[in-house]
Amino acid sequence: MTGQASKAAYAKAQQVLVGGVNSPVRAFRAVGGTPYFAARGEGPYLYDIDGNRYIDYLMSWGPLIWGHAHPDIVQAVTETATKGTSFGVPTELETEMAETICRFVPSVEKVRMVNSGTEATMSAIRLARAATGRQYIVKFVGCYHGHADSFLVKAGSGVAALGLPDSPGVPQTTAERTLTVPYNDEVALRALFAERGSEIAAVIVEPVAGNMGCVRPRPGYLEAVRNIANEHGALLIFDEVITGFRLGLGGAQERFGVKADLTTFGKVIGAGLPVGAYGGRRDLMQMIAPEGPVYQGGTLSGNPLAMAAGLTSLRMLEEAAKRGIYEQMEAYGKRLVDTFCDLGKKYGIPTTGDAIGGMFGLFFHEGPVVDFATASASNQSLYARFFHGMLAEGVAFAPAQLESGFMSCVHGESEIEQTIAAMERVMASLSQG
Known part of the structure; x- marks a missing residue:
């Protein structure tokens, strides 16, 4: 759950910023709840003003290919x-x-x-x-x-x-x-x-x-x-x-x-x-x-x-x-997607996804996603629950299912293992209704 400092910051921002944000997707309308406010970032991690640390797969919507504050x-x-x-x-x-x-x-x-x-x-x-x-x-x-x-x-x-x-x-x-x-x-x-x-x-x-x-x-x-x-x-x-x-x-x-x-x-x-x-x-x-x-x-x-x-x-x-960084990012993204899909099968939840280069996508959808119609048919309310569950576990994905996730050059084995462990717990909880 978003902390009290972020909630207070959002309430204050709404008085002077349109919707409390300077870009609509930051308002968390697609997933519900209150956005967390960033305090700083370091490598693959983002810290909010409540002191929470997240493994960040948003990466400022993609451009932070070397992570935060390299x-x-x-x-x-x-x-x-x-x-x-x-x-x-x-x-x-x-x-x-x-x-x-x-x-x-x-x-x-x-x-x-x-x-x-x-x-x-x-x-x-x-x-x-x-x-x-x-x-x-x-x-x-x-x-x-x-x-x-x-x-x-x-x-x-x-x-x-x-x-x-x-x-x-x-x-x-x-x-x-x-x-x-x-x-x-x-x-x-x-x-x-x-x-x-x-x-x-x-x-x-x-x-x-x-x-x-x-x-x-x-x-x-x-x-x-x-x-x-x-x-x-x-x-x-x-x-x-x-x-x-x-x-x-x-x-x-x-x-x-x-x-x-x-x-x-x-x-x-x-x-x-x-x-x-x-x-x-x-x-x-x-x-x-x-x-x-x-x-x-x-x-x-x-x-x-x-x-x-x-x-x-x-x-x-x-x-x-030259050292294979693109192959590494794609391999890590594929591990997340494969785990997500395997857990979907394990718990009877329709899941699919893809990873290419430093990009990846996770969908609560049965069958391949090939265009906007199939992407939009994904279960976005289930994604919202998944998103907040992962956030509570210290993992930040995009606050909308219709967005790509991003791997950086500084995400490593430790972050991937932590993400996979968190994903197992959250998917298990989703299966319980």
């Missing part, structure tokens, strides 16, 4: 901050970051830094429309690409957690220019392009869906999306805000061998600090101002604190990849 990253931020936090003119750190991204993701030849994943996807769509002269975009039901108007149409993640399939305030004309099909459904995508292909500027996809839980693409699906876009002269945008540098140094494009025309990245390139980026083919990126006519700017874009933290993190990842 000493090397803290040192990089501290040293950089003493020189200044923002300048409004270029720094060499921005160039180093862009060079690193281009080296890791070969389809990216030029980069533009922004301040969030939402800015990155919004800007990539604007560029795609300008490059093709077309107005329509295609997104997949349940995929979340930020809170720009074009994307709040059949979005997953926090929108679904609040029971809002669409958001008021999105102009009808904007919604009409966003076409949707189910994720992992090649037939539906082909049918849509057969009807509207000449009007479609781009198709944007989370290559592994992370905002309806963790749902991987069916074999050959991403290749099919690539081919369909090519056949109709549309651009392919990979939203790698979650998968970037989590499935491997080259993200989903390295993992699945499919190249996108444009790619978006999020806070993982800032080791959790506010930052985003988009990049892609040179001819496309050269359409962005000041080289071209498509405007996009930002005073804090590429700010030195985020660049220093992100460069430190990515350099550490490059070295750790």
